[in-house]
Amino acid sequence: xxxxxxxxxASVTIAxxxxxxxxxxxPLHLADAEGLFAAQKLAVTLRPLRSEQAAAEALRSGxxxxxxxxxxxxxxLASVEGTPPRLVLGLTAAPPVALLVNPKRAESIHxxxxxxxxxxxxxxxxxxxxxALGLLLARAGVPMHRVTVTSLGERGAARALESGAVxxxxxxxxxxxRMVEAGTAVVIADLRSLxxxxxWLDGPTVNAAVFARAEAVPEAPILKALGQALxxxxxxxxxxxxxTLQTRLSEAVIGSAADFAMRLRGSRDAFxxxxxxxxxxxxxxxxxxxxxxxxxxxxxxxxxxxxLLVE
Numbered sequence: 650x651x652x653x654x655x656x657x658x659a660s661v662t663i664a665x666x667x668x669x670x671x672x673x674x675x676p677l678h679l680a681d682a683e684g685l686f687a688a689q690k691l692a693v694t695l696r697p698l699r700s701e702q703a704a705a706e707a708l709r710s711g712x713x714x715x716x717x718x719x720x721x722x723x724x725x726l727a728s729v730e731g732t733p734p735r736l737v738l739g740l741t742a743a744p745p746v747a748l749l750v751n752p753k754r755a756e757s758i759h760x761x762x763x764x765x766x767x768x769x770x771x772x773x774x775x776x777x778x779x780x781a782l783g784l785l786l787a788r789a790g791v792p793m794h795r796v797t798v799t800s801l802g803e804r805g806a807a808r809a810l811e812s813g814a815v816x817x818x819x820x821x822x823x824x825x826x827r828m829v830e831a832g833t834a835v836v837i838a839d840l841r842s843l844x845x846x847x848x849w850l851d852g853p854t855v856n857a858a859v860f861a862r863a864e865a866v867p868e869a870p871i872l873k874a875l876g877q878a879l880x881x882x883x884x885x886x887x888x889x890x891x892x893t894l895q896t897r898l899s900e901a902v903i904g905s906a907a908d909f910a911m912r913l914r915g916s917r918d919a920f921x922x923x924x925x926x927x928x929x930x931x932x933x934x935x936x937x938x939x940x941x942x943x944x945x946x947x948x949x950x951x952x953x954x955x956x957l958l959v960e
Contacts, residue, residue, distance in 0.1 A: 744777035761789035783941035822915030842918035
């Protein structure tokens with residue numbers, strides 16, 4: 650009875666990483682729009698922010714109780730006095746993006762190991778595409794200083810790849826699907842599914858997730874209700890027609906209707922079943938993150954990866 654009374658009174662503010670059109674964080678926007686949080690007796694306020702870094706910083710400062718952001722950003726920017734936040738629910742295994750090459754380079758570049766000495770385009774520093782490139786290079790054992798990364802925006806990166814101005818690019822849908830269909834790009838590493846992420850990152854991983862500060866984890870009934878709402882939202886994302894979902898969501902979340910449909914189809918297989926994250930996935934992800942770029946010295950990682958998970 651006491652736990653249920655606590656749940657009836659529960660209000661939670663969640664920082665949600667941007668951009669607002671990101672498919673990784675769509676479950677939160679959909680759960681809010683369709684009243685799935687309210688159905689679980691939760692009064693949830695979403696605070697959309699411009700980036701994963703901004704969402705992590707909001708959690709660290711205590712401006713929100715939870716943050717939906719990447720593990721990388723959570724570790725680097727949400728630690729409080731060196732103590733990392735706790736992961737309460739997994740969303741995706743990896744950013745739903747792909748490493749593309751110009752068709753003329755497909756015979757010489759077969760994967761991230763062949764990118765040494767090459768120029769690679771990403772939309773911008775700190776984006777999911779940029780982080781994914783770092784993970785792929787880390788897994789392949791290619792140091793970042795062995796490649797030249799240029800930030801050109803999504804359209805600029807796509808055009809540079811099509812023209813041959815860069816050897817490769819990391820992009821998300823709708824660009825991946827459109828370029829492959831047009832024959833202007835070839836996928837050489839695809840992280841848009843659980844199977845692909847495990848293949849190209851050499852093991853189980855976690856990327857987007859919901860985090861809480863270690864000293865302020867919400868009560869178990871609240872987290873259970875939150876998880877149920879988000880899993881219902883994911884189930885709808887996986888099964889529903891894009892046009893049906895568009896009637897529920899704001900124009901800001903949808904963006905272009907055609908783009909929304911492609912983003913949705915390109916990310917449906919990236920969500921973690923039941924939001925479950927294993928200690929192995931956390932450990933492997935942290936290893937790749939540290940290989941990509943060392944964590945701040947003040948961050949005190951626990952000896953056991955499962956200590957970062959909320960049971």
